[in-house]
Amino acid sequence: MIGNVRPRTLDELETPFVAVDLDRVDNNIATLQSRCDAAGVANRPHIKTHKLPFLAHRQVRAGACGITVQKLSEAEVMVQSGLDDLLITYNLVGEHKARRLARLASLANVRVALDNAIALETVIKAARLAQANIGVLVEFESSKGRQGVHDPQEAVDLATAAMDAPHVDFLGLMTYPSDEATVDWLERGIEALDRAGLPLSVISGGGTPGMHRIGTVPGLTEYRAGTSVYHDRKTVQQGAASINDCALHVHATVVSTPSANRAVLDTGSKVLTSDLAKPEPGFGMLIEHPEAIIAELSEEHAVVDTSNSATRPRVGERVRVLPNHVCPVSNLFETVILHRDSEILAELPVLARGAVR
């Protein structure tokens, strides 16, 4: 993208591209850290949002105890980039995963969250192969309806099995998000583990929308937030940030205005994804024309409805889009452009992009 003559500012770059404002990122990193500090919990940010070792290290330097990743492949990228304390918040299932986890555990301090005995078998096998300690957190269900044990007795059984396995350390509990349902479950869960004589050194909660009320979940020792590093239209809508905190924008060009109330941008679902931010309409917010609605996406076209917009984009004009959901947008670009006040600082490879295994 950057040729012989190095562009100095964002407006010299060809669209579409992703720009990340470092000042806003630094401010967002500091905000999360200070919220964790105020609540007296460790900060373990989730790197799934930025997928960049550069920012993971910046988060650790700002005070994070380590990082959170969702998949082994993200963990591998981060360990190879010098990060050394990782929590993988995902059930790892199967022989391939055991071998990869073993290699990781011989290189860095790794802990894994899980909610079933087969995923625990993977960790036990990995710890045996590596002859290195691997920490285990048991995931429990809060309000997400996704994953995690429901009955505290399941947590007791998994914790007991983990304690019995060589090189496996049961560390505690993990959930997402941490909310009122978490408080309720934890009351029962802590009591059950206590009754079984099981130690509990970590209770890990998370979520960007909840980062301003970490202290309302008693017992949390650690917090995981991802989106807060960039923020997006959704976290603004959720009250976790303002528009001016948003650090990542897609820069696009208007390529057609085929009728009076329609404009087309060179950025479709391959850039913005089809993720929505209901009840807000559309597939992102157009910074320069905030009343316009990105009404339809094809893979390469964004069709903008300008019926209710005071201003009308013209062909050739460059615009910025604030994504509805920023994490999968990071996943779609080989590189992001790091800048301060539109001055280009670096073109960073998104090293943990596409890390689904």
Added chain:
Amino acid sequence: MIGNVRPRTLDELETPFVAVDLDRVDNNIATLQSRCDAAGVANRPHIKTHKLPFLAHRQVRAGACGITVQKLSEAEVMVQSGLDDLLITYNLVGEHKARRLARLASLANVRVALDNAIALETVIKAARLAQANIGVLVEFESSKGRQGVHDPQEAVDLATAAMDAPHVDFLGLMTYPSDEATVDWLERGIEALDRAGLPLSVISGGGTPGMHRIGTVPGLTEYRAGTSVYHDRKTVQQGAASINDCALHVHATVVSTPSANRAVLDTGSKVLTSDLAKPEPGFGMLIEHPEAIIAELSEEHAVVDTSNSATRPRVGERVRVLPNHVCPVSNLFETVILHRDSEILAELPVLARGAVR
């Protein structure tokens, strides 16, 4: 992904991955070609679905006159891979695009579709820089509500301006999809161009759902279909194919069954995308449990509702997902696994993945 010991069959591979059945692909390529032959139109398949030079060449060998691409970056990959006749169905706007188009035009036979004077300026500039001929098609609006001129006079004006520019050849008209609205527009469009004394050698239509009624749009000389090479849940729903024609599947593993009616797969929106196939429910079809519904996606989790399923997935089980919309799934993987009857033939790099510029 493939280590020292080369896996022979799909079930030896770590999930999630994308598998492409070559026999089904070959059958789909032959079907589209025979539909075009029967209608007496040239076949110019859109490579945005597979993004693979290997399959683009296979389509050309089966009788296609050339290929269609959506972005310059896709065109560059295909020209560098030996394809030499390309239609870019996208407005190219700006200086960067003019320079890249010029380079392409000096290497291959390139034509560009556009709907406005600024995009035409890009082509004129590129042809001047390259001193090579570039063909132009004017895009008109059918029923999509996306892009294309509305008034036939706009087509006449663009065609006239193209004819007047050195090294630019006005070739004809292009639309997507080609349907009843196309028939209506073409009646007026052909008459207007004819009255202005403008030649019209190409009328290009397209769309997988319409590939079985190409002949019902009089005057078409060329057809562009993309999804038909793989098909997906949507094109099956549209009646363009059967489930057994679908050539691409995501292979996944069940990583959790946290409650009686819920299972979780290791494949989320970073694999399946958030694209829907309404009125069908869910984010894809589970081949092994067709009554189960992929009800929710996170980036790495697919939450499956098994309330109405006769069978219940178990942790560790491997399953196949037929995507709702296959094209953006191709965009999310570095490689796809080509196979016949589950025997691995090759791991193909998805060379035109991420090609948004």
